[in-house]
Amino acid sequence: MSSSAETERTPWWRLPLIAVAMSLLVGVVLLAFSWPAVNADPKDLPIGIVGSADQIEQVGAAIDDQSDGAIALIEYDDRDAAVDAIEHRQAYGAIVLPASEGDAPEMLTATAASPVVAQMLQSVAQQQQTQIDAQIHSAIEAKLSGLQEAFAAQMKAALQAVMSGQAPPSPPEGAAPVSIPTVTVTVTDIVPLSDGDPRGTGLTAAMFPMVIGGMIGGIAITLLVKLGGARRVVAVILYAAAAGLVLAGILQGLYGALQGSYGLNAAAIALAIAAISSTITGLAGLIGPAGVGVGAAFTMLVANPISAATTPVEFLPTPWGAVGQWLPPGAAAALLRNLSYFPEADTGFSWLVLAVWAAAGVALTLVDVPGRRLAAGETAAAHPLTV
Template sequence: MSTPIDTDVTPWWRLPILAIATSLVVGTVLLAFSWPAVTADAQHLPIGIVGAPEQIDQISDAIDEQSEGAIALTEYDDRDAAVEAIEQREVYGAIVLPVAQGEAPEVLTASAASAAVAQMLQGIATAQQQQIDAQIHATIEENLAATQERVATQIQAVIQAVIAGQTPQIPEGAAEPISIPTVTVEVTDIVPLADSDPRGTGLAAAMFPMVLGGMIGGIAVTLLVKPGGVRRVVALAIYAPVVGIVLAGILQGLYGALQGSYWLNASAIALAIAAISSTITGLAALIGPAGAGLGAAFILLVANPLSAATTPVEFIVAPWGAFGQFLPPGAAATLLRNLSYFPDADSSFSWLVLATWAAAGVALTFLDLPGKRLAAGETAAQRPLTV
């Protein structure tokens, strides 16, 4: 009696191949998530500046030398114009130079836009304060030296008069006291983070469950809803709003990570979920089950790391930071931050990006090419990855 051969046994030669392939996948995941953070280096951060032309020229040269291209200054006529630009997210902050001598400069920040940039501007304010203090100290030393020289001259004149037997002339009045001016650089946070999320960690952390929710929805609908086409679109139409309401309730109602209108935030999350989920179902409807894996990998390994949810777009190596804003996670991160803290900012681009991805994904899901191939008589054996 012959012993049956176990056809499920993995050949020995496949083991090193599986180990190498798996390690490459792990390395790719690590690179995808760590690369934006490790290579983060600010370039051309838009910062406003207000002041006289000669003042701006002087401080621009100093900032260019110190920042090495990290800051790009934009001139504004007055403080109000700079504040408006910050509230509309045209700049991350501004430097307001004094109009008259002896007045203090002011540094405007927006910690809700980026805590890292706000800290950088705080460093500029500290450097300005040190420069002002040094100038005041130098002026005091100069005045003190002049006073000491004048007093010494007067004392010498008195001594010479006494030696000559003359009546010395006593200087009338006391010496004028040396005034020490007080000039303090003021730092004003124009758009601060909410007390419920003082470090902005909740807003940044909101991105991962939203991306994960979109991926789970897209994969689940692809695997569980049969056949494709209209049924999957209806499933997405139900899933996205429900997830938007739930996530907004947790992030805003429970954690206080989101601000502003609850229903507007829920709508933004729902549209982001729809954009991510429909991308996955759309690719599955285009090339079959392999499309779901391809879509999930694209969202997780490409779109999510480039979303600029935790760092400003300008911190990601160009042109990838700007490219990330054309992808669902990047558009969603910008939109939620604007809705929470920058209602005056123009968010139409982010809404348009999410709507475009959602519409394209829904259109492909309706197309359902694998279903049409099955209806035409093609089998999985003929098209193993697409049917």
Template sequence: MSTASAPARTPWLRAIALGVGLSLIVGGILLAFAWPSLTASAEDLPVGIVGPDASVAQVEEAVDEKADGAVELIRYDDRDAAVTAIEHREAYGEIVLGDAPTDAPEVLKATAASTQVAGVLDGLAAQLQKQIDAQIRIQVEQGVQQLQATMGAALQAAMAGQRPQLPQTPETFEIPTVTVVVTDLAPYSDADPQGVGLTVSIFPLVIGGVLGGVLLSLTVTGVWRRLVGVLVYSASAGLVLTGILQTWVGALQADFWADAAAIALTIAAIASTVTALSGLFGRPGVAVGAVSMILFANPLSAANVPVEFLLEPWGTIGQWMPPGAGATLLRELSYFPDADVSQQWLLLGGWALGGLVLTALDPAGRRAARTAAAAGPEPASAPVAPPAVPASV
């Protein structure tokens, strides 16, 4: 009776190398997600300013001293021009200074553009208020000193037996009350007041696009069937996810069909990229597509922080990839309807179209088919004769 041989044990060196390799992979994943946040720092955030030249110069000097390069002030002619710049996503906020020193300044912000930048603008408003309070305190002290000097001179004259020289109208002064006004031109919706739903929705879109591309690449045989699978999946996912994010969660505020089209196009761009790489390189291309979208494009999408917070040129590169373009498109459709989103539509459409074309061409599959045809059919194995039955005696 024969016994099955025990399976060969894995060599020690291979087991150790596998453990080290897996640890490096985990470290790479952690670095990919943590690096943009750890290195994020505001630099040259475009913020407009309106007002008299003297007042603007004073604020510019204070901002340069306190902001340390985080804010780039851009002059506009009037408040209407500043509001238009915010609505078109040309500026994150504005500082509107009054013509007279007693006119209350106004700080315009757009929380939906970035909660971090809105916090920076709140800090600028507080700094302006401190400067105004300091100026008012100086004016009050000067007025008190002038009044004390007048009364002192009159008292000395009276003590000397002279008629005091009092002004015909008593000198009075009022303590001005100037309060900086903060106006939010683009707040988040009441259903999503902190913008959490909009921010966290981007990663599921990326995962959904990658998952669809991977499964269609590995489970669907036939180029055209795979192509139709990408189109049907993207369209249906756009409807389902828009129904959840807009109707249920309230994170999206644009027209339902516009949001559905944006989500569908984002998923199509990601999924078709994976299927295209599968068509170019086979199964290794599937892995390359999934890793590049999850570990490279998604952290650079600027879904959680403004583009200006990311190191250059990574922020710009991230906006040219599907997750970044999709995140910007959804945000601007919901809260900045006057902004120009043609670039985002064209980018997502270009990624989707290029991926679908390469998926249809399927060069790797065609190469494999030609190789199999050149090898010819496999020879049929010879039939095994049944064992001979001994004749009975």
């Protein structure tokens, strides 16, 4: 009895190895979640600009100097074209320069696309306002200086006339008074966030239950549904459909985090959960129980941090922001944002990415290598990782 207990005890020399391995795992988790935020640096944010060639050249040079590559200006013919680009998510905002002297420039933003970028553009608008105010102040000072010089000349001429015994000259008629022009930079939010989610926190938070829900579903179905790839596929489909309806109901009906069609939002969430869940069941069907851990780790430590759910794609280091859009969390985040606030935007790519991941996961689940090996009479001892 005692000898059996001794053989089951973990050797002392393994304890440091376990501690080091667990600490490294914690470090990997920390890196996965902190790396995108720590290295977030905007690069080539597409911002529209409308104006004459000279205006665009002048403003573009100033923005290039101040933004350090964060903004990539795209020229549009007029304000309507810039608004259309924003609504189609081809630009985060636009600068509309005045067509005639004295008119005010306008800054177009889209808070629903990214509150961070909208705030950045508001700062640019404030800088423009400061420059305009400085120009107006300089113009007024120059005009006042000219009037003072003219008045001094008139006084000198009058004194000379009096001293020579002549009548002083009459002051000139029709002298224009000094007017102070008012030019205010207008900021227009083309696509604002909803009143129920004014800071966009609900839309961002919607990603967490979707990703976790997909992982939980894939893990639970793999562990609970035994010996049957087809049964697991049916379970994934039923779970994804039900979870899509429930999550969309809570996020849209209760919290107001989602906008637009409830049916489309529910379908998008269901497809996202199916893509994530089937990836886990598919890897389990390909390499056995180890696939559960691989699928969950890939989703949580790789796909989720580069999904650009909380920051724009352009804020992530190249090329990881673009890579994230080819993975289920990134495609789901972009799809839900577009369905809620940008009905004019093209959502075909996001739907396709989720559908391909779901289909690939289903196909691998149906392969069911562990089940085939058990049916062929092979034992778990012969294939410890795949049965």
